[in-house]
Amino acid sequence: MAIIEFKNYSWRYLNVETPALSNINLSIEQGEFIGVIGPNGSGKTTLCYSINGLIPDQYNGIRRGEVLVFGKEVTTYPKGTLQRRVGLVFSDPEVQFTSMTVEDEIVFGLENLGMSLAEIRERLEWVMGLVHLKSLLKKPPYELSGGQKQQVALASVIAMTPDIMIFDEPTSMLDPINRMSVFNILEEIRKKHNSTVIVVEHSLEKLVTLADRMLLLYNGQALLFEETRAFFQNMPLILEKNVDPPGILRFFYELTRLGDFSGQIPLSLEEAESAFRDLVRQRFSKS
Amino acid sequence: MHKTLLGYIPEDSPIYKLHPFVRLLFLLIVSFLPLLIPAPEWNFLILIIVLVLILYARVNIRVLRIYVPVAISMGIIILISYTLLGGYHPEYKVLFTLFGKPFYWERIRDALVVYFRILPMIATMVFFLTTSSERDIIAAMRSIKIPFVVTYTFAMGLRAAGMVLEDFSIIRQAEQARGFDISGKPLTYKIRKYVMYMIPLFAISLRRTEEFTNALFARGFSFTGEASKVKRADYILSCYQFHFYDGLIATLIITCLIIVLLLRYKFGYFSLEKSLINVWFGQH
Numbered sequence: 001m002a003i004i005e006f007k008n009y010s011w012r013y014l015n016v017e018t019p020a021l022s023n024i025n026l027s028i029e030q031g032e033f034i035g036v037i038g039p040n041g042s043g044k045t046t047l048c049y050s051i052n053g054l055i056p057d058q059y060n061g062i063r064r065g066e067v068l069v070f071g072k073e074v075t076t077y078p079k080g081t082l083q084r085r086v087g088l089v090f091s092d093p094e095v096q097f098t099s100m101t102v103e104d105e106i107v108f109g110l111e112n113l114g115m116s117l118a119e120i121r122e123r124l125e126w127v128m129g130l131v132h133l134k135s136l137l138k139k140p141p142y143e144l145s146g147g148q149k150q151q152v153a154l155a156s157v158i159a160m161t162p163d164i165m166i167f168d169e170p171t172s173m174l175d176p177i178n179r180m181s182v183f184n185i186l187e188e189i190r191k192k193h194n195s196t197v198i199v200v201e202h203s204l205e206k207l208v209t210l211a212d213r214m215l216l217l218y219n220g221q222a223l224l225f226e227e228t229r230a231f232f233q234n235m236p237l238i239l240e241k242n243v244d245p246p247g248i249l250r251f252f253y254e255l256t257r258l259g260d261f262s263g264q265i266p267l268s269l270e271e272a273e274s275a276f277r278d279l280v281r282q283r284f285s286k287s
Numbered sequence: 288m289h290k291t292l293l294g295y296i297p298e299d300s301p302i303y304k305l306h307p308f309v310r311l312l313f314l315l316i317v318s319f320l321p322l323l324i325p326a327p328e329w330n331f332l333i334l335i336i337v338l339v340l341i342l343y344a345r346v347n348i349r350v351l352r353i354y355v356p357v358a359i360s361m362g363i364i365i366l367i368s369y370t371l372l373g374g375y376h377p378e379y380k381v382l383f384t385l386f387g388k389p390f391y392w393e394r395i396r397d398a399l400v401v402y403f404r405i406l407p408m409i410a411t412m413v414f415f416l417t418t419s420s421e422r423d424i425i426a427a428m429r430s431i432k433i434p435f436v437v438t439y440t441f442a443m444g445l446r447a448a449g450m451v452l453e454d455f456s457i458i459r460q461a462e463q464a465r466g467f468d469i470s471g472k473p474l475t476y477k478i479r480k481y482v483m484y485m486i487p488l489f490a491i492s493l494r495r496t497e498e499f500t501n502a503l504f505a506r507g508f509s510f511t512g513e514a515s516k517v518k519r520a521d522y523i524l525s526c527y528q529f530h531f532y533d534g535l536i537a538t539l540i541i542t543c544l545i546i547v548l549l550l551r552y553k554f555g556y557f558s559l560e561k562s563l564i565n566v567w568f569g570q571h
Contacts, residue, residue: 058501080514084507095498098506100421100442107522112507114517117525140290142449156506 001071002027003164003196004051009065010220011046011055020046022220024065028198028213030163033190035211035228036200039242042217044200045091048166051198052088053077069164084113087162091169091200093149094142102144102152103137109160127159130185147178154185164196165189171203179203186210205246208232209268216241232265248272255279292416292424292445294350302344302418306533307427309540314415316544318408323551326562327403334407337414346417354413362402369398396565421445422523429524436510443499447492454491458484 005027012019021043028034036044049055053074056063067074069086087109090096099105106127110120128134131151136144141152150173157165167186171179183206189195190210201207208214214231216224218241224234232238235253238245248266252275255261261279266272288295289303296303302310317337321330341351370390379391419427421442428438462468469477509515550556559565 052505054501054504058497058504078514079512080504080507080509083505084514088505090502090505095495096502096505098443098499098502098508100425100446104422104523108508109506111519111522112514112517115520117520117522120520120522142453160507 001030002068003030003070004028005066005068006050007066007068009050009067010063011050012062014060014062016061019220020061021050024222026215026222026225028196030196031194032196032212033210034196034198035204035207035214036198036217037202037204037207037214037243038217041219043220044217045168046220047217048088048168048198048200050074051164052086052166053082054088080112084160085162086164087157087160087166089153089157089165089167089170091172093146093153093173096153096156097141097149100140101138102133102141105141105152106156106159109156113160123159123161127155130158130188131155146173147175147181150174150178150182151185154182158185158189161193162195164198166198166200168200169202170199171201180206183207183210202244204244205248208246208249216243228267229264232267289420291418291420293413294347294417296418297345300345300418302340305536306430306527306529307419307423308430308529309533309537310415310419310423311427311431312537312540314411316540318411320544320547321404321407323547324404324557325400325559326557326565327399328563329557330403330407334403334410337407337410341410341414341417344414344418346414350417351413354409358406358409361405365402365405366395366398369394369401373397396559399564400559426523426527429521430527430529435519435521447495450495451488451492454488455484458487 006024009021009024010019011021024047036047038044046055049059050067051069051074053069055061056075057079069077069082074082097105099108103124106124107120110123115123128137131154133148133151133155136148136152141149144152150170154167154170170186171182174182186197186199187210190197199207199211208228211228213226214224214228215222216231216238223241224231224237226234232245232249232253235245235250248269252261252265252272256265261275263275263278266275289298289300317333320333324330324333338351342348371388373391373394375391376393379393381389382392382395383390424445425438425442428441429435469480472480503509507514547557551558555561
């Protein structure tokens with residue numbers, strides 16, 4: 001059963017001529033890991049906010065169509081209830097801090113869920129083990145580095161273990177090491193929990209190895225929504241829409257286009273290594 | 288070191304070990320005491336006690352240096368207000384005359400009374416802020432059952448103050464990076480330019496308000512409706528233990544208040560008429 005459904009959904013912000021999202025039709029199953037890509041202004045964040053209920057609750061605009069989450073229209077949820085099941089990490093970690101210390105930041109969401117003190121402590125312990133930020137518990141979030149802030153923001157949403165987790169450019173401010181660490185956390189969530197995860201990203205190297213399906217948004221329209229490998233078979237379209245796919249995918253796409261490679265396009269470095277070795281072995285054995 | 292609202296305090300500071308409620312009680316009662324006591328020498332004694340407590344708490348004494356010019360300026364303003372603008376009564380005694388203007392003893396005395404009432408109140412506030420973090424203040428408020436919404440709004444107000452200062456600093460740096468610097472310019476120029484900062488600061492504050500609302504919303508928090516009826520476990524408060532010595536000190540503080548009230552209103556102590564400076568200057 002689809003956990004998220006968009007039915008002919010459009011959203012136009014007030015005082016803006018063009019709609020941010022236009023006639024979106026898609027459905028996402030429970031437990032899926034979805035990667036959302038597209039150039040700036042394509043509607044990725046608007047899509048995230050539409051699932052979480054921020055749109056239309058906190059934003060003024062013209063809404064058409066439906067967004068169903070857990071089978072129910074988003075606008076019919078009582079205030080504050082949907083958001084306890086749909087977690088959202090904003091692209092700028094600074095804007096989502098609501099408390100004085102890292103510890104309080106993580107606990108805030110758990111208190112909103114009505115958890116007991118014992119449950120809160122247990123959950124805090126668990127999430128600290130996941131993000132390795134125990135030494136920062138007493139620090140104010142705004143005194144942390146960009147990477148640490150992003151990890152705290154992640155932790156504060158993950159701690160709530162929502163059924164749906166949306167990460168809007170969670171690595172936008174991170175260096176490569178910290179970016180890898182965030183994706184490792186997402187990978188762990190994917191393996192151990194059955195949460196539906198939606199990640200908006202520009203940096204695709206690691207995302208493509210985790211995503212079950214990828215969605216391409218452009219000018220508010222959903223141009224492509226397919227299983228990851230099939231998605232990247234549409235390389236000309238992806239490139240045309242100003243998305244920068246990982247080098248490995250482009251490399252093997254070019255090889256496929258030139259007729260030098262006929263296998264499945266590898267998504268990870270390990271797969272690429274293996275595919276390339278096989279290709280070289282084949283070439284040497286032919287010659 | 289623990290970060291407090293006005294600096295840092297060592298982890299083993301004896302005052303920091305007290306429950307935030309006791310520190311808040313101290314602030315509320317001791318800062319109220321000068322209002323009951325007109326006699327300046329007694330308020331001066333309260334000031335000395337508070338300063339000793341600040342030293343005992345191992346607060347960095349440099350924090351107090353900032354307040355010395357403030358205290359002096361305030362004293363001058365109060366003295367000028369009372370002596371030059373304070374009015375006249377036929378029974379007033381002229382202490383001296385300066386440039387033909389009489390200075391009355393009663394006006395100077397009243398200025399001293401007001402000044403020595405304000406000083407210990409400020410010192411008590413400084414003591415509280417140098418020994419308490421934002422979290423401590425929230426815990427103190429929640430321990431006296433102030434509603435979550437009120438304490439949370441207060442906490443955000445505290446945070447907002449810091450954010451405004453940070454934004455101001457960023458705006459200034461951005462201007463300096465573009466070659467605009469007001470150092471060395473006349474004061475009137477600086478005042479005009481400072482007004483200019485208000486516009487972007489105001490715009491940023493509005494944007495922050497919207498972002499903060501979104502953050503609360505995204506975390507499932509609501510001030511009204513079904514979501515607001517969920518019983519919240521008070522995690523912050525659970526991190527502070529109320530010990531026997533907290534109860535003892537709280538009792539001592541309340542007892543001091545009762546004693547002062549009795550001495551003041553039942554037995555007439557601490558009055559201005561019996562004040563040492565009034566008696567001494569009155570004789571001379």
